[in-house]
Amino acid sequence: MVRFIISRLIKAAILLLAILTLNFLLIHAAPGDPAAVMAGEAGAADEEFIRQLRERFGLDKPLITQLGIYLGGVLQGDLGFSYRQQVPVADLIFDRLPATLLLTMTAFVIALTLGTLAGVLASARVGKWSDTFISTAALLFYATPLFWVALMAVLVFSVHLNWLPAFGFETVGSGYTGFDRALDVARHLVLPAVTLGLFFMAVYMRMTRASMLEVSQLDFVKTARAKGLKNSIIQRRHIFRNAMLPVVTLAGLQAGQLVGGAVLTETVFAWPGIGRLMFEALQQRDYNLLLGVFFVSAAMVLLFNLITDILYRVVDPRIRVA
Amino acid sequence: MHSIRALRARASKGTMMATPAARIEHLKIALPEGADRALAVDDVSFDLVPGEILCIVGESGSGKSMSANAMMGLLPDLVRPVGGRILVGDKDILTLSDKERRDMRGRAMAMIFQEPMSALNPLMKVADQIAEVYEAHGLLTPRERKDRAVQLLTEVGIPEPEKAARAYPFQLSGGQRQRVMIAMALALEPKILIADEPTTALDVTTQAQILDLIRHLQRERDMAVMFITHDFGVVAEIADRVAVMQFGKIVEEGSVDDVLDHPQHDYTRKLIAAIPRLSADRRAAIEKAPILAVEGLNKTYHTGGSMFAKGRVVHAVNDVSFVLADGETLGIVGESGSGKSSVGRCLVRLLDPDSGVVKLGGVDMAYMKGEELRRERKRIQMIFQDPYASLNPRSRVGRILSEGPMAHGKPKDEAYQRASELLELVGLDASAIDRYPHEFSGGQRQRIGIARALALEPEVIIADEAVSALDVSIQAQVLDLLADLKARLNLALVFITHDLRVAAQVCDRIAVMQKGRIVELGPAYDIFNDPRDAYTRSLIEAIPGREKELAAMTG
Numbered sequence: 001m002v003r004f005i006i007s008r009l010i011k012a013a014i015l016l017l018a019i020l021t022l023n024f025l026l027i028h029a030a031p032g033d034p035a036a037v038m039a040g041e042a043g044a045a046d047e048e049f050i051r052q053l054r055e056r057f058g059l060d061k062p063l064i065t066q067l068g069i070y071l072g073g074v075l076q077g078d079l080g081f082s083y084r085q086q087v088p089v090a091d092l093i094f095d096r097l098p099a100t101l102l103l104t105m106t107a108f109v110i111a112l113t114l115g116t117l118a119g120v121l122a123s124a125r126v127g128k129w130s131d132t133f134i135s136t137a138a139l140l141f142y143a144t145p146l147f148w149v150a151l152m153a154v155l156v157f158s159v160h161l162n163w164l165p166a167f168g169f170e171t172v173g174s175g176y177t178g179f180d181r182a183l184d185v186a187r188h189l190v191l192p193a194v195t196l197g198l199f200f201m202a203v204y205m206r207m208t209r210a211s212m213l214e215v216s217q218l219d220f221v222k223t224a225r226a227k228g229l230k231n232s233i234i235q236r237r238h239i240f241r242n243a244m245l246p247v248v249t250l251a252g253l254q255a256g257q258l259v260g261g262a263v264l265t266e267t268v269f270a271w272p273g274i275g276r277l278m279f280e281a282l283q284q285r286d287y288n289l290l291l292g293v294f295f296v297s298a299a300m301v302l303l304f305n306l307i308t309d310i311l312y313r314v315v316d317p318r319i320r321v322a
Numbered sequence: 323m324h325s326i327r328a329l330r331a332r333a334s335k336g337t338m339m340a341t342p343a344a345r346i347e348h349l350k351i352a353l354p355e356g357a358d359r360a361l362a363v364d365d366v367s368f369d370l371v372p373g374e375i376l377c378i379v380g381e382s383g384s385g386k387s388m389s390a391n392a393m394m395g396l397l398p399d400l401v402r403p404v405g406g407r408i409l410v411g412d413k414d415i416l417t418l419s420d421k422e423r424r425d426m427r428g429r430a431m432a433m434i435f436q437e438p439m440s441a442l443n444p445l446m447k448v449a450d451q452i453a454e455v456y457e458a459h460g461l462l463t464p465r466e467r468k469d470r471a472v473q474l475l476t477e478v479g480i481p482e483p484e485k486a487a488r489a490y491p492f493q494l495s496g497g498q499r500q501r502v503m504i505a506m507a508l509a510l511e512p513k514i515l516i517a518d519e520p521t522t523a524l525d526v527t528t529q530a531q532i533l534d535l536i537r538h539l540q541r542e543r544d545m546a547v548m549f550i551t552h553d554f555g556v557v558a559e560i561a562d563r564v565a566v567m568q569f570g571k572i573v574e575e576g577s578v579d580d581v582l583d584h585p586q587h588d589y590t591r592k593l594i595a596a597i598p599r600l601s602a603d604r605r606a607a608i609e610k611a612p613i614l615a616v617e618g619l620n621k622t623y624h625t626g627g628s629m630f631a632k633g634r635v636v637h638a639v640n641d642v643s644f645v646l647a648d649g650e651t652l653g654i655v656g657e658s659g660s661g662k663s664s665v666g667r668c669l670v671r672l673l674d675p676d677s678g679v680v681k682l683g684g685v686d687m688a689y690m691k692g693e694e695l696r697r698e699r700k701r702i703q704m705i706f707q708d709p710y711a712s713l714n715p716r717s718r719v720g721r722i723l724s725e726g727p728m729a730h731g732k733p734k735d736e737a738y739q740r741a742s743e744l745l746e747l748v749g750l751d752a753s754a755i756d757r758y759p760h761e762f763s764g765g766q767r768q769r770i771g772i773a774r775a776l777a778l779e780p781e782v783i784i785a786d787e788a789v790s791a792l793d794v795s796i797q798a799q800v801l802d803l804l805a806d807l808k809a810r811l812n813l814a815l816v817f818i819t820h821d822l823r824v825a826a827q828v829c830d831r832i833a834v835m836q837k838g839r840i841v842e843l844g845p846a847y848d849i850f851n852d853p854r855d856a857y858t859r860s861l862i863e864a865i866p867g868r869e870k871e872l873a874a875m876t877g
Contacts, residue, residue, distance in 0.1 A: 219440040220441055226428065
């Protein structure tokens, strides 16, 4: 197992460098550079000013040299400097990462637990009205644009009912500390996390349902019934465990992706996370920051992939031993 | 005082027959609406008697498995019993509550299934799966359950039972898994054992061992066994009594000798006649020039392995050489994993051989690449085992048959014209051209598969287990068709099969493969009548029903 993890980490590191290089080249292939955007915003888009800016950011050097400098920095743990915000990129990202992780992981847990639970329930009542109801409800959340659900949730629970705060990470200027602060953050977390979670829930629900139904047709389930086992034990021990294998794969893919992918939710709820940071960086052509965000989200995807593979080995002996 | 008559009556009753362990009376099982017939099982009655093995024989769809599942209360949801009784002791299973029925499963009767590969939960250790039987009925402590599991594994003859108990199913061979299933079935010492095609998925030598085991355990424990099979060889090997089923009805029932030696019903006669005889004719050697010459063919598979761990290397094809004469049928027989299919796949270049020569009419195909391979490979075509999976379900038959010729430059009209000729050639109506594969039966689909192989007018055909998935009567028809086509079109055929009976019937020469090597190669007659290699002998001895057939031939 240790060997497996080390081997995978080495592969992941190589892959990460390749991703960085590709991102770097792609970004530079896009028209417009930060100097032009900054000059434009400053209302002084004359050639000389732009040239000076370029020189300052090192954008006048050949692309390959720029890449070399950048990768060299990353290898030493330096993600570069955001000229727009005048702060090191790493500071910006690690300032925002906890908020994003809190939001996406809560949403992820909600999606996964509710999704599998709903999937199990639906599969046990396949064809009946409760199955139809669960399937339709889950699909509804998936089909409705996320920002709209978010806005409606704010309208109902914050504006009309005034149960929960409408936006932000915590109550600004409240001066809460310790447990009070945690409670405050938790209250702010409810709406964005549930909105995001319900959206992804549909996928887990569909997958769990389909997988449960498929596994319940397999021969070993018949064997279990022939033993005289109770249906509840068969469902839990024989069907559910086997049905979870594809769900684990999907969850691993999605967990990593979620870190970089909560842009919409973070924007609607003014959640100070990576998603919004990325969105801003994109608008401002803040190359270093953008690359930094991509780097972190790519690293997260790889990390969760690794966790998935480890989990898979724990759950499935065929992969562990063979 | 007892009268002599009463005593005599009692005595004769004792010798006549024990009380049945189960009695099936006028059982009727309905199929869902829209099925090809209303009743899966139609007025079926039989007794299961302690110490006796009742074989229920029939082809697919005859209702034999349905009867078994009804006894266990394991019928699919849409299928339900609509009449009759299944009496076990004094209880009618069909009228019991779910809970009562569940309690009888495993305890009063147990079942083993066809596919040992899929009948065990892949994520649970063997011991845990056996222990579950006790758990289901609230018996023993967890510790005792595990101990019993090891005892049972010992009893069914698994090597290193302690180790096997800790293993996961995928770590065991097919035969060992079936032994685990049997151990599980025996756990609560049921009086009735239901075996649904328990050896069909196994190799012939493993099959012989499992049949022995079932026989042995059944005698030792005085169980009533209901043994479902499609294979009359297996019937001859294991049955005390036989019931033959067709379209949901029992058409004939009797002692094994009566049914096999003096079948009364036409259907039984037809089935028995369709079994390939286990004797190869002495055929004249084919003196023609070789069309295919294989020399020193090798293929290895590498599994697992990564940056750090060394993978496993399997030598699937190990230095295989043979020649195939024009118009000859060469059989390649062997058990699963012997490498016979890998040889076939190397010949048509679905696999790339590691080394060796595959000369087709003087041209070496072994390493040919790209456009040249594309052009040449039409000369050697393959018929696959599974007629369900080998035809694209979204393509009409016409397209399936003309795709190949069109890829080789034949105009569409001509290709479709040829396709309808081919359909007639393989005994199908030309109107089949506009239909989809799912509209045909298994046998018909295999005819389409044959037509497809013929469409490119190949010189050599590789038939990989081409009749293994078919019922015996359909199998006989397809074999006849192949023989007929071969004679008419002067084809050379490589016939890959695990079934020695089929090989005996169709092959001029036979190559016996074991672990990637050809251990014996010679005329079919010699292979069956004077096998040189010990492995060949063990294969032939393991063929079910062989002794009975030999006795019938000599006597």
